[in-house]
Amino acid sequence: MAKYRMLLINDLRHILKDPMLMASLLGPMAIIAFARVLFPMISEWVEQRYTFTLSTYTDFAVIFLLTIVPLLPGTMAGLLMLDERDENIIAYYAITPLARKGYLCYRLFLPSVLSILFIVLFFLLSGIAKVQVESGYALILLALEAPCIALLLASFAANKVEGLALSKVNGLLIAGPIIVAFVPEPWQVLGMWVPTFWPAKCYMAAILNEPFSALSSFSMGLVLHIFLLTWMIRSFVKRID
Template identity: 30%
Template sequence: MSTFLVLQPTQLWMLLRADAISIVREPVLLVNLFIGLTLPILLTTFRSEIDAYTASTIGIDSFSAYAVSFALIIPAILVGWVTGMLLLEDRDDGPLLALEVTPVGKGGFILYRSFTLALIAFAATLFSAHLLLPEKPGLHLPLAFLISLESVLISFTLVAIASNKVEGMALSKILNMLALAPLLALFDAPWRYFFGVVPGFWIGEMLYQVDSKISLSVFLIALVVHLGVLLMLYRVLIRRLG
């Protein structure tokens, strides 16, 4: 919460306002946010229809059960992508340089962006989990926490790898594949832990392998993996942001 101690309420409000205006005035960002946040609602609403359709066409009976992890994680990924694109713009168009010579500083600004993103992703995941996993209430908070870190990972990856906005758009297609990472945990064999370096794997591990009663050890491993990757990406990001 340090960013909210660094920033005064007016500063926080003005930064949030500027980001909201930037998103509203760029249809691509707005549409991505909209899609991300409506997907869990659509899956919940049309669950039986989707299952019936996939059963008749591809022979999978409860497709929606597998799609839950995707629908759960996609809002966070898209919010992370939107934030990453905003950060790329801030770097390419120059505001980040101007922010560096204000009392808030580049570090304060990145903290603001990360915390705000994590909070939005946390709330979105909590909402999605409430819709998609009513039978596993014990998982809602830990999943929301991990997936909020996942969203920060996405935004950091975008800025750490992409040299400009065009590359950022191209990279988004690869990053969206990360929404499938939890499905790796469906392999019911010990070798599936080779995928343990992929943070999203642990989301699947919590969803598919752990019963409704939360396994603290799995959560702790997931947390360490997420934080480790986050720290690594943060270092690259700081280097890329000059």
């Protein structure tokens, strides 16, 4: 555990020095605060001023905000991996007791754990999330998205500047919950290749008390996420060889 503790200490030092990394770490807490404090206030203001009931879309707001949560620790981990790749630090880790496998496990495990922590806090503290047993399916899939995002940046960005640009493209992943919430059922098949589609589908099925639909969505989403994670791990390993 000592070898992982040193990595964690180095990460904290980097995060404290880099505002972008700090924002990625603290961003989920800002999302929770927005859901808890600002969303009810905005809903009330919109209803009074425009007679539009924004609270009708609370379930969509929940899964939309939840989708953003793993983007942030995933981006943080990806930018750290880019720095370490550019400075050949990964090659150094490969000849230490940590080894390349241990380094990669740590880099993928950390954003997943952070995502789980922040998502659980969102469910407990946001005040707008509905918690069902099947909500755990959405949590698992969202946690798997964080290492996928990290590997996307580390594998396909040439440097940190490109990594920042690519992290903005990740914002397109919000299409998943939009498709689930607003696209009619026969056409939702078009969104099945968007990773965030499946946790959104699981959450919506859970709150509608459709356990079989939630389980089937989780199963298909799990296959897609494992495929993406495996492919990106291979791409990253090839990149650093």
